[in-house]
Amino acid sequence: MSAHVDSNIEYIQIIKSEFEERKTKNPAYSLRAFAKNLSIDPSSLSSILANKRALPLSKADSFIVKLKLDTDKSQAFMRSLLSHVTKKTHNIVLEKAHTIEGEDYFDIISEWEYFAVLSLTNLSDFEPSANWISNRLGISLERGSEVFNRLVTLNLLEHDGSRYRPVYSNIKTSEDVASTALKKAHLEEMDLIKDKIINETVDRRHISSLTISVKKESFEKAKTLIRNFRKEMEACLETESNAEEVYQLAIQYYPLTK
Structure with a gap:
């Protein structure tokens, strides 16, 4: 055909x-x-x-x-x-896509290390040890062990016989709903960005902003554009084989006027 x-x-x-x-x-x-x-x-x-x-x-x-x-x-x-x-x-x-919500997943949603470890398992040299995880993410041994074990306990990470892999290929949280966990997560992202601006070299990060004048009714269109862009980034980059690093894309769109 x-x-x-x-x-x-x-x-x-x-x-x-x-x-x-x-x-x-x-x-x-x-x-x-x-x-x-x-x-x-x-x-x-x-x-x-x-x-x-x-x-x-x-x-x-x-x-x-x-x-x-x-x-x-x-x-x-x-x-x-x-x-x-x-x-x-x-x-x-x-x-x-597997949606996670509720008290059982509060820490998973609100603390950046959990999604980072899920992505770490895709790296070609991943090792399921607290020492390796803590070295790659710059966190303590105790924290690395805690995060890894909790992901396994909540059935978000499993051993397939050869290595640990995420149970779900894509995990998402609720959208357009006020969430204490998501608010905490976004605030942690801001702290991460501050740290990367100060401590990460410019050849390993890209941070930019845009200030524009818009109509009120364009807000939904802006959200759609951002969501589509995120999907394109994920599809174009995360499908690459032999991954070596874990990156985070953080996008904020908010009013400066009252």
Whole structure:
């Protein structure tokens, strides 16, 4: 069965348009020559143009340069590619998301070390020892042991026969509901950010802000944009193999006016 090319997948249309333009100038110009110019295997390029596979994100910058796209087209290309690549991943994440709430999970939600340890288990060199955990997170041996054991006790972390792994591929908390645990978690995030600004080198962190004038009714749109961006970050980065570090993305959007 042949794949249908969705006209909304703009980056594919941009690639196809460039190919057609080159063929117009040179009728003998082939897909093989086009693929060679883009430094990609011809069969892979054919599959991408037929929407049988997505363009690897690692090749996006190279394609933008070699297709000589201007700023507007470059941005449209990246937006479309990210949306295409992450769409299926978003659906999988939503299907497997496990919601935690209630008193049993208050500490898990409110204290940053718990989610950090869950992510640590994805690292290629993970060791289920308090010493290793405390060294990687900069916490005490006692705290490392406490966090790890509580995750196991609450069935959020299990041993699959070869190593410890999270029981759920994605864990989420309640949204748009006032929560003491979440308030505590966000305040801890602020303390972490302060510490990283002072003690972490600039080549290992990125902190920026934006101040804008908006309409009151744009708040829900802003939240949707932020949530989609978080999903794209997770889909694009956490699927990488041989992970070496655990990072946290913290986003705040709040009014400066009364």
